[in-house]
Amino acid sequence: MRTIINKPEVLAPAGTLEKLKVAINYGADAVYIGGDAYGLRTRAGNFSFDQMREGVAFAKAHNAKVYVAANIVAHEGDVQGAGKFFRTLRDIGISAVIVSDPSLIEIAITEAPGLPVHLSTQASATNYETLNFWQNEGLERVVLAREVGIEEIKEMRRHTNVQIEAFIHGAMCIGYSGRCVLSNHMSMRDANRGGCAQNCRWKYDLFEMPTMGEKQTETDPKTPFTMSAVDMAMIEHIPDLVEAGVNSFKIEGRMKSIHYVSTVANVYRRAVDSYCADPDHYVLNQDWVDELWKVAQREMSTGFYYGTPTQDDELFGKRRKRPQYTFVGQVLDYDAKRQVAMVQQRNNFGVGDKVEFYGPHFTHHEEVIQQLWDKDNDILRRAPDAMMVYQVPVDIPVKAGDMLRKERAK
Amino acid sequence: MLLTADVDTLYLGEDFFGLRLPHSFKRSEVAEIVQLAHAAGKKVTVAVNAIMHNDRIAKVADYLDFLAALQVDQITVGDPGVIYLLQQKKLNLPFIYDAEVLVTSARQVNFWAKHGASGAVIAREVPHDELTEMVTELQIPGEIQVYGATCIHQSGRPLLHNYFNFVKEHQDRADRARGLFVSAPHKPETHYSIYEDFNGTHVFANNDLNLITKLAELNDLGLTHWKLDGLFADHDQFVNIAQIFVAAKKAILAQKWTPDLVEQLDGQVGANQPANRGLDTGFYEIDPSEVQ
Structure with a gap:
């Protein structure tokens, strides 16, 4: 029977130490976090060095890796102290930094030797010679631009052996990442230094204007123009990604909840293991797809993987209906003798509610x-x-780390 | 006509390899222009600054050979894959690093200098106060845009056609000549140009850039490579605008740069601006601490 030995890595976001532990417990081979500086998610919970140490220790104990995103595009003065920052990450045991600005790449390579560097998707790498360039510079891995298709990845694989990481799930920029400063010009917030105001998702008027101020509108009054992408979900195409030679499957969302991170990591862990164990008899399990819909924040599509996205890959007009679930709690402990779960509350629940318990290894x-x-x-x-611990008697045993959710009233 | 306007360098290219060009020139046309320019003692920069996918990078090598054989003076490049090819081929073809919004610090520019760049186009989002710091560290000349449209977004998606298809209002054209704009919510006075072409969808800043009043300051900073972008300008008017900037340069060099002249030239730029486009100084005068 054929098996796949070089399984791709499942890489999950971790906005906080709690999310890091949850992601790894739910099957992530690696997580990426932000430090106090040089990262693009200024509003995500970023890690102090002490929190990184704790995260790395936890990850090592679970045979997992921690990467740090330092993917700003620096202006004058911004890179001060970066060499020391990278050396500290290396000494803490961070497995790689994810960088897009060449000045920070150079600092990481020359001033923190031994710390692997990955090119961020913000650098929009879209061809194999670009991958060769960065490998030649000493980078270990390139995170591809989200505009790259499956056939293009296969072609890249024929021309380069640098590690390839690709986004498989989550929110997407509508433009080439890094090549968008809508936020700078419309909101005075630097998109490439953690300030992105997501102006692409605004609703715009579209018009012709032969002379200044004389607008001739082209907007449908019921449906304003917008540039808002639906989210990516590649759950139905795991075999294509593995066979194309993608080394790391990246899930977006350092700002997302533990409900989201646990669910998405769990699903992709299961799918990747299932395919790699027996690729010739692999079947997509509809439960995995349904599971992802429970935490979906937008409709989902395959982005550029199978061609240029159409109107169905953007959010125009009214949102399509999707199942809505509320995260209600996390199991902190389970008393097997009394069959009682100690549940830390995250949203209101109570007697009579139908609740779904789920845990690592896709137990539900x-x-x-x-x-x-x-x-x-x-x-x-x-x-x-919120955050209070309640006792919940259960019929079926549960474990610490399991989560509870319920479907929202329709 | 631009040659007679006495500009130092012509910037042109074809859409397959370059971004947001007023016209896509065929190879035979490029050859002719290079010959004309060189005969007039002028330089030619060819745009090879697209975000290249595999299908294009495979064709770049041949294009680079063609440009080197023509003795094109320099090219612009924004994709490291092209730089990798230049390194491999060891072509005598100087390049200016131009990744548009990404070129924001001297250290980054110097990184590309170490990889052979002979210059770099500084991002429009770098304010004057940062330029003053940047110039002290730059190891190669920084080129700065002083007139024209500023691209603030490039998508690989046909955003306009996707919209037209969704609202089921089929429209054939979403190109630059169509002249479409968007305005931001609750700001009906704003007007960001938007169009589609071979490279995707492009959105531009609310107004075109006009730094004619700042040229002496730029000159004092040592920023003497001034770029004029004629993407949305009318043909003859753009030649006029080029002439105005050439006159400004001559006045500065002759130390005849007076407030009256500045006002006069600024008025002339405005008079040659298309009727549906405004002018401002972009990020130049913005206090860097205002940007979050």
């Missing part, structure tokens, strides 16, 4: 909550307080 079951107690064993109807 549903239960209707029959009883509920607080930690003093007082009987309750609802669990109203």
Whole structure:
């Protein structure tokens, strides 16, 4: 039986230490985080060096890796201290930095030798000679531009042996990443230094204007013009990505919740393992697809992988209906003798609610909550307080780290 | 006509290899222009600054050979894959690094200098206060745009046709000549040009750049490579604008740069501007700390 030995890595986002641990518990081979400087997600929870140390220790114990994104496009003065920053990351045990600005790449390579460097998708690498250029500079891996198709990746593989990382899931820039400063010009926030105001998703008037101020509108009054991409989901195409030679499957979303990260990592872990164990008998499990829809924030598409995106890959007009789930809690502990789960509340739930429990290795079951107690064993109807721990008796055993969600009322 | 306007360098190219060009020139036309320019003692820069996908990078090598044989003075490049080919082929073809919005620091420019760049086009988003720091470190000349449209977004998607298809209002044209604009929500006075071409969809800043009043300052900073972009300009008017900037250069060199002259030249630029396009100084005068 054929198996695939060089399994691609499942790479998940981790905005915080909690998300890092959840992502790894749910099957991520590697996570990427942001430091206090040089990263593009100024509003994501970024890691201090101490938090990185704890994250790296946790990752090592689980045979996983931690990468740090330092992918700003620097202006004068911005790179001060970068050499020391990269050396500290290396000494902490960070497995690679993800960089797009050549000045930061040069600093990482010359001032922190031994720290692997990955080219960020912000550099929009779209051809094999660009990959060769960066490999020649000493980079270990290139994260491809999201505009690259499956056939193009196969062609790249014929011309380069640098590691290839590609986005497989999550939100997308509508333009070539890095080549967009809508936010700078419209909102005075630097898109390439962590300030992106997502102006592409705004609703615009579209018009002709033969002379200044004399507008002749081309906008459908019911449907304004916009430049908003639907999200990417490649769950139905795992075999294509593996066979094209992608080394790392990247999930977008350092700002996303543990509900999102756990669900998406869980699904892709399962799909990649399943395909690589027996590629010739692989079948897509519809449950995986359904699972991704439970945390979907927008409609989903395959981006540029199978051709230039059409109107169906953008968000115009009314949103299409999709299932809506609420994350209600996380199991902190399970008392097997009493069959009671200790659940930390994340959203209101209570007696009578049908709740789905899910955990690592794609375990799932549903239960209707029959009883509920607080930690003093007082009987309750609802669990109203965020982050409070409640006791929930269950029929089927659960484990610490399992999550609870429920479908939103329609 | 631009040659008679006495510009130093002509910038041109074809859409397959270059970005956002007023006209896509065939190879035979490029050859003819290079000959004319060189005969007039002028230089030619050819745009090879597209974001190249595999299908194009495979054809770049041959184009580079062609340009080198023509003795084109320099090319612009924005994709490191092209630089890799230049390194491999060891062609005598100087290049100016031009990755548009990405070129924002001296250290980055100097990185490309080490890889053979003979100059770099500085991003329009670098304000004056940063330029003053940048010039002290630059190891190669920084080229700066002083007139014309500023691209602020490039998408690989046909954003206009996707929209027209969605609203089921089939429209054939979304090209530059169509003259479409978008305005931001709650800011109906804004007008960002948008068009589609072979390289995708392009969006431009609210107004065209006009730094004619800042030329002496730029000259003092040592920024003497001034780029005029004629993408949206009318043909004859663009020649006039080039002449105005050439006159400005001569006045500065002759130390005849007076407030009256500045005002006069600034007025002339405005008079030659298309009726549907405004002018401003872009990010030049913005305080860097205002940008978050």
